[in-house]
Amino acid sequence: MKQDNFINPTLLDYAILGLIQNQPLSGYRIRKTFEETALGNYSSSPGSIYPALKRLQKYELVEKIKLSASVKSQFQITQNGIQILQIWLSKPIEKMEVEKRIHELFLRFAFMDNLINNKRKIIFLKSFRDFLSSYIGELQEYHGNESDNMPLHGRLAFEHGIESSKTTLKWIKKALLQITKNEIK
Amino acid sequence: MKQDNFINPTLLDYAILGLIQNQPLSGYRIRKTFEETALGNYSSSPGSIYPALKRLQKYELVEKIKLSASVKSQFQITQNGIQILQIWLSKPIEKMEVEKRIHELFLRFAFMDNLINNKRKIIFLKSFRDFLSSYIGELQEYHGNESDNMPLHGRLAFEHGIESSKTTLKWIKKALLQITKNEIK
């Protein structure tokens, strides 16, 4: 038995909320955005988007608005929705997320712009940096010990993981600089 | 109505097949490997692994073996399973996979070692390289045109995507060198 009757949005739900945080969009526009932009591993397809929008309406995180008879209806985030989004954006990062659900962290980062203050953004990035940096250490240690026993392809794929994490770490540091600079201004 | 009664393994199925291609493993070992190693976004949890193993047995891609009464039973890949794995590993890369399902390509790469010949490995990597390189071009063009209109966080996240793809491209070239070197030997 599930132990809560509370809202527990899926990643797709959050992606929709984040996308419409600034301007309302039609269902179709949302769908197309996921389909076309890089943001979209967060699956498109009518069979996922429309049910998701229904869910979000049911929980009153979005509402359908119709500006005029001629304009098609659009989905707008509610106050409630903004709150839920903010809570998600402000959640402390967990080690495991850095290791296994890094794409979710990037989604969160991409939607942070207007909804949380600089202090929190910096906390987010520093925590991201620290977890990732320690994870890279672990990967490198493992590589040092095991690389000789690994099959060529396994080893290469593993090395890609390390290099990729290092690139992300560099990026975090760059982003941190920009955000802190922003704060001082 | 679905139009085929044929086997259409999930990513998790392939991940299991790839993992046991060299040595049989118990269900628990498989689960733990997904849980612990970097390979594992490919979900662990008994509720996915055990049903997956059942599926694979049903399609005769793996079989349960029991070496002796004292040793617990393990899952071994069948000839059939090897074939299915080989077909998957040899599939030509599609543009969309590079853009949206790159982790699947890495999974394929990691399992290629023994099952396909060097020529095919090289085809795989070159195709990967070419698609990715053209994708990076698109991303950069978009960035050149739109970066001024993008909110800070959106832009930074986008830039991470570009840098990350470049790192992958470098890695592909390195891997290509190693594999070709291997061939000449």
Add this chain to the structure above:
DNA sequence: GTCGACATGTAAATTGTTACATGATTTA
């Protein structure tokens, strides 16, 4: 002799995929 890890599973609920359906509007 209890705790944690080993080990294998099932049931319910939820999600997402695939395929189908339908109609309006735009463009070549």
Add this chain to the structure above:
DNA sequence: TAAATCATGTAACAATTTACATGTCGAC
């Protein structure tokens, strides 16, 4: 006027998550 794109949905199915259940074995 035919094709493509805009636009919204549903139904059937497959897969995964979460939670529960149960039992063994070794270490401390």
